[in-house]
Amino acid sequence: MNVLNDFRHGDIDAFEALFRQHQRAVYGWILRVVRNPATAEELTVETFWRIYQAHARFDPARSLKPEYSLEPERSFEPWARRIATRVALDHLRTGRPECELPAEIAAPVSADAAVSAEIRLKTAQALGRLPPKLRIAAILAVVEELPHKEVAAALGISVAAVKLRVFRALRILRKDLEHQGITP
Amino acid sequence: MKTTNPNRIDDGIQKLVQQALPPIEPDAEPARDLWPAVLRRMNARPSALPWFDLALMAGLVVLLAASPESIPVLLYYL
Numbered sequence: 001m002n003v004l005n006d007f008r009h010g011d012i013d014a015f016e017a018l019f020r021q022h023q024r025a026v027y028g029w030i031l032r033v034v035r036n037p038a039t040a041e042e043l044t045v046e047t048f049w050r051i052y053q054a055h056a057r058f059d060p061a062r063s064l065k066p067e068y069s070l071e072p073e074r075s076f077e078p079w080a081r082r083i084a085t086r087v088a089l090d091h092l093r094t095g096r097p098e099c100e101l102p103a104e105i106a107a108p109v110s111a112d113a114a115v116s117a118e119i120r121l122k123t124a125q126a127l128g129r130l131p132p133k134l135r136i137a138a139i140l141a142v143v144e145e146l147p148h149k150e151v152a153a154a155l156g157i158s159v160a161a162v163k164l165r166v167f168r169a170l171r172i173l174r175k176d177l178e179h180q181g182i183t184p
Numbered sequence: 185m186k187t188t189n190p191n192r193i194d195d196g197i198q199k200l201v202q203q204a205l206p207p208i209e210p211d212a213e214p215a216r217d218l219w220p221a222v223l224r225r226m227n228a229r230p231s232a233l234p235w236f237d238l239a240l241m242a243g244l245v246v247l248l249a250a251s252p253e254s255i256p257v258l259l260y261y262l
Binding site for chain 1: 196197200201202204208211213214216218219221222260261262
């Protein structure tokens with residue numbers, strides 16, 4: 001709790017302690033969205049810079065969600081995740097409409113043999129063409145299979161809105177793939 | 185399976201997406217210590233006046249004033 005209070009007052013040592021404690025979680029979260037390790041590292045740095053810029057606005061005693069109300073020391077993580085999500089979303093908005101996928105993503109080892117590498121690649125590219133706010137919801141909820149509640153908290157929207165975004169994303173994906181002659 | 189209910193997941197497309205993009209390993213971690221980069225970012229001088237961003241924003245305002253019907257389209261993509 002002292003670390004959080006010190007951080008709130010701009011203490012750099014407290015900030016480093018929080019960085020050391022949370023950098024892996026923040027990096028992992030961003031990697032899930034952008035799916036590129038080098039980009040995820042850059043965005044993790046950007047996220048912690050924004051976190052430090054916003055230190056005065058962080059209130060460790062204020063609960064973001066009811067489940068954190070009794071554990072103020074846990075309030076940093078969801079707050080940091082919200083900022084990380086915004087950073088990742090900003091990156092998706094400014095990036096190219098189609099993402100380049102590493103070979104291991106385009107052809108995963110565990111993939112169904114009946115689904116060709118070409119179809120997987122076209123599916124991944126179609127996903128990359130989705131509007132960013134739909135893409136991020138689809139990646140987190142469908143690819144990563146995170147609970148809608150967790151996705152909603154990270155995006156700062158309701159669970160119903162997450163479901164709607166995922167629904168719209170999958171509908172657009174289906175149309176895109178059908179347009180390319182792929183029937184899921 | 186096609187559906188028009190947001191509470192029902194389109195199983196076929198969901199399976200295809202999961203095969204196209206496998207989940208990230210939960211224990212993923214950066215390949216290097218990012219703290220020095222964070223310190224450099226914090227100590228960097230503030231960027232110059234983003235004139236291009238301002239010009240873009242001005243253009244957008246003009247566009248929205250000229251054709252308000254494009255506002256919903258813009259909001260959709262935000």
